[in-house]
Amino acid sequence: MTQTRFAGTQGYIATDDLTMAVNASITLSRPLLIKGEPGTGKTQLAEEIAKSLGAPLYEWHIKSTSKAQQGLYEYDAVSRLRDSQLGDPKVKDIGNYILRGKLWEAFASDVRPVLLIDEIDKADIEFPNDLLRELDRMEFYVYETRELVKARHRPIILITSNNEKELPDAFLRRCFFHFIRFPDPETMQRIVEVHYPGLKKELLAEALAAFFKVREMPGLKKKPSTSELLDWIKLLVAEDIPPEALRSDDPKKAIPPLYGALLKNEQDVHLFEQLIFMSRRAR
Numbered sequence: 389m390t391q392t393r394f395a396g397t398q399g400y401i402a403t404d405d406l407t408m409a410v411n412a413s414i415t416l417s418r419p420l421l422i423k424g425e426p427g428t429g430k431t432q433l434a435e436e437i438a439k440s441l442g443a444p445l446y447e448w449h450i451k452s453t454s455k456a457q458q459g460l461y462e463y464d465a466v467s468r469l470r471d472s473q474l475g476d477p478k479v480k481d482i483g484n485y486i487l488r489g490k491l492w493e494a495f496a497s498d499v500r501p502v503l504l505i506d507e508i509d510k511a512d513i514e515f516p517n518d519l520l521r522e523l524d525r526m527e528f529y530v531y532e533t534r535e536l537v538k539a540r541h542r543p544i545i546l547i548t549s550n551n552e553k554e555l556p557d558a559f560l561r562r563c564f565f566h567f568i569r570f571p572d573p574e575t576m577q578r579i580v581e582v583h584y585p586g587l588k589k590e591l592l593a594e595a596l597a598a599f600f601k602v603r604e605m606p607g608l609k610k611k612p613s614t615s616e617l618l619d620w621i622k623l624l625v626a627e628d629i630p631p632e633a634l635r636s637d638d639p640k641k642a643i644p645p646l647y648g649a650l651l652k653n654e655q656d657v658h659l660f661e662q663l664i665f666m667s668r669r670a671r
Contacts, residue, residue, distance in 0.1 A: 392414065393411050393414070394407060394411055394414070394437050394440050395407065395440060396436070397436045397439055397440050399436065399582060400429065400433070400582075401571075401575060401578050401579045401582060402433075402436070403575065405566070406433075406566060412564055413544070413545075413546075413563075413564040416564055417542055418545075418563060418564045419545035419546070419547050419562065419563045420544075420545065420546050420547065420563065420565075420566065421547045421548075421560070421565045422546060422547065422567075423548075423549045423551050423565070423568070424550075424551075424567060424568030424569070424570075425570060425611070425613065426550050426613055427612075427613020427615040428568045428570060428571075429568070430506075430548040430568060431504065431548060434447070434504035434546045434548075437502050437544065437546065438501075438502040441500075441544070443499065443500055443501055443502050443544065444497055444501045445501065445502045445503075446494040446497075446502070446543075447504045447506060448489070448490035448503070448504065448505050448506065449507065450506060450510045450511050450515070451511070452510050452512075454510070454515065455511075455518075456515055456522075457489075458489050459489040459491040459492075459505075459519070460492055460528050460530075460537075461486050461488055461492055462487045462489065463482075463485060463486060463487075463532050464485040464486075464487055465485070467485055468482070468485045482532050483533050485532075486530065486532060486533060490503065491522060491528075492528075494543045495526070495527075495537055495538065495539040495540065495543070497540060498540065500542070500543065501541070501543050501544070502545075502546065503543040503544070503545045504546050504547075504548070505545065505546070505548070506548050507548055507550060508547050508548065508549055508555070509549040509551065509552045509553050513553070513556065516555050517556050517558060517559060519559075520558060520559065523545070523562055526539035527539065547563065570603075570614075571614060573596055573600060576596060576599075576600075576614070576617070577592065577596060579614060580595075580596070580617070580618065583618055583621075584618075584621060584622075584625070587621070591621075591624065591630075591631045591634075592621075593631075594631040594632075594634040594635055595617075595620070595624060595631075597634070597635070598634045598644050599612065599617050599620070599650065602650055602651070605656075605659065605660060607659055609656050610653065610656060612649075612650040612651070612652075616649055616650055617650070619649045620644075620649035620650055623646045624645070624646065629646070633645055643657065643660060
């Protein structure tokens, strides 16, 4: 029997409010709009929902140049012109040159699918508005073939945003909204333990303390994310860095070892060095 409710998975730590938001959007048959800073697991959530429900996943990753039409279909007029010049008989059927987009693929699924529209805020402001009819009616018209495409099953739609720009009100009204807050230390510990079940407790404790110390620095240009913490811990284990190295009082070792996994620009590195130096002078 196919599951109809999301209950989390072994590989993804979902908070109670996130689980409730996913199930609310499924119940309402409305897209779930997930916002949050990069690296908080928004994209992975779609994969885990599909895995939990045993549903196929269709992923539409948005770029700055993406247009809503591309999610429906594209007409390859160039290939048809080339084939007509070569005398290819398939040019008689224009359907051979209709390329299905991710929305069409999801609409054609034999079972209820999960559709991810990832980082919708990367596209221009008109992009969400251009999808309103399709999201409302679960259908669209293919003008070249005079075909009305209807969804066999209404997809479970997850839309992610990094909050880079505001989305139109008309689009927001059609969504169920949830903001993924950055994990607290306790939740982060559970996340790390899922990815590295055999990690030594002392190293985990010191790594988390150092990580949140970096994140809490005032004036930081780019705060390290969950995914960057996981990368950093992987490097600490691979390089056999001892826990005590993460709490060194040596001014020359103020920056965490392998800091390149956490701090991604020179301004943040200099800022961290200055704050450490000032705090030690104040002792």
